Amino acid sequence: MDSDREFSDLKLERRECEKCGAAWINGQHVWGGTGNTSESSELDLAGLVCNKLGNHQCINPMKGKEGGQTWEYRAGYIDGMITERKKNIQDMNDRFGDL
Numbered sequence: 001m002d003s004d005r006e007f008s009d010l011k012l013e014r015r016e017c018e019k020c021g022a023a024w025i026n027g028q029h030v031w032g033g034t035g036n037t038s039e040s041s042e043l044d045l046a047g048l049v050c051n052k053l054g055n056h057q058c059i060n061p062m063k064g065k066e067g068g069q070t071w072e073y074r075a076g077y078i079d080g081m082i083t084e085r086k087k088n089i090q091d092m093n094d095r096f097g098d099l
């Protein structure tokens, strides 16, 4: 069996979800903009985009699956950061008064 042959004509296969604009390179989902990917990438994509926007055109194999990140999750994360920042500013004000 000639297994080298498989690697001799490597090419980038790029597929794009017509519906969500998500991109897969060689079957691996990558985030637009950052080009990042992860194990749960497709599931996160489903939670964030495909479950809401996707229809039969959507090519995400994880579409309709629960368990990925959602905007609710992200919003909670961001809310937490904002609360933290406000608290820091409040601490500063308490410490230095109104300069």
Ligand SMILES: [Zn+2]
Binding pocket: 017, 019, 020, 021, 022, 049, 050, 054, 058, 059, 060, 063
């Ligand atoms: Zn999609």
